[in-house]
Amino acid sequence: MKITVCVKQVPDTGTDRELRQDDSTVAREAADAVINELDEFAIEEGLRLAEKHGGEVTILSMGPERATESVRKALAMGADRGVHVCDPALHGSDALVTSAVLAAALSRDGFDLVVLGAESTDARTGILAAMLAERLGVAQLSFASRVEADGQLIRVRRLADYGYDLVEASLPAVVSVVEKINEPRYPSFKGIMAAKKKPVQVLALADLGLTEAEAGLGASVTEVTGFSKRPPRQAGTISADEGQGGIGAADFLAARKFI
């Protein structure tokens, strides 16, 4: 099975994240950069499927030069090769443009299965899997909390508000995974050493048959027109429980007409 896992490098959620004053894009230099959390589950799931059913795992990432660190980390976990789409013209691409670029890269190399995290911790749109499936004309098996492959058939548990749906499709397909689907492995020392020798192909827009006019802020159909730090909430009433804490809380709820 030819598996491609899409990986995004994002600012660490534990650090102070900011937007740039000049173009309102994510200030990627200002924070530590890490693999998007949910993508680690995607990498693990891709590796497990390849281990079980045979096949190769490719890591596909779009991002600035620094994103190569994330590709290497995924290779250290055990993936076979990397593709890094890196072009200054990509800066500021919105979800629609990003999906076009990733779809072009996926079509170029071919795939049986694309795996990605259900959403990124920076943009949090949660729509890339749907967009990729639409662009590639393949099945969308998103928000999966369990994945089972069986020959040409793939089945997932799709998380729902009321529980989950069982969804199945024939390959090729796009799968997005939620957290806790597995326990992502840590790269071993051997894995880290091996990753240094694994191939990472760096592609520019032209390599994908795309032009600068089709990428980046200019091509994006959404724009940020302004932003501001959210003002801190007005300080509330905090009191220590001295035996009547629950009663005080009930008084507050009554005053606000919740009870």
Add this chain to the structure above:
Amino acid sequence: MPEILVLAEHDGATVKKVTTELLTLARGIGEPAVVWTGPGAEAAAGRLAEFGAAKVYVAAGADFDDYVVAPKAELLARLAAGGHPGAVLVAATQEGREVAGRLAVKTGWGVLTDVTGLSADLTAEQQVFGGAITVQSRARSEVPIIAVRPGAVAAEPAQAPGPAVVEEVEIAVSDAARAARVTERVHEERGSRPELTEAAVVVSGGRGVGSGENFGLIEHLADALQGAVGASRAAVDAGWYPHQFQVGQTGKTVSPQLYVAVGISGAIQHRAGMQTAKTIMVINKDQEAPIFELADYGVVGDLFDVVPQLTDEISRRGQEG
């Protein structure tokens, strides 16, 4: 006035609250037309009209239930191509966002997700980085696709509602949209509680709750307030509560009228999912817990004392009132 397409969320009989919120927003930018898939439209038309729907497009086929997301996007694309909508509004639920994403690819229109406010000139407001930054954004395309966070906007009935005209739509869903087939829908027990993203009140438990068994305390308080139960990532990771109830960055984002955080420290992971709640109550024994920064009302105390006392008191006052 341009037609505003509003994708309804419903359970086959009842309109979800978020759909009435979308209609409230849609009235401010044009004439709302609901897009309804599956059964139940006739019965719901009155309620939809009450919130300003002038039209209800109904596509009744089973394809919308049998296949994931794609058929709904096809339907919206068809309706959008036929009319000239001023905007397409969906709920920023998992499915609503995905429908929006596929529609964006089909049409080339810009999609704004998790919107918490919308002005008459179609500028949207979003909360990013765990609610630390408020962003104003726009779609540059002729028609914006806007996914609105449930609970972020108050639903208000229209002042002078007319009837909603129900119009059946015949659509043959393509084979491509039938690639991912739903073989079973599994409903996990949540009692009679409202859905997490729909609920006006959410009571969430975290690490401090200590065990799955102790989540009974959280459930009792939620039931006394007729609310939904949520859980922090720490509680879900520990296996105390199922994942679909997780509130936070990698779980659900909620925007209820009242959010009660019990035994939750308030890491950014959690705050990202609840920061836009209108009123926040915190019960935690650690007075240094960052969640107190968000509290309108906080009790520093042992949740095993405070929560049962609060639950009993609510029940007692309910009986008296």
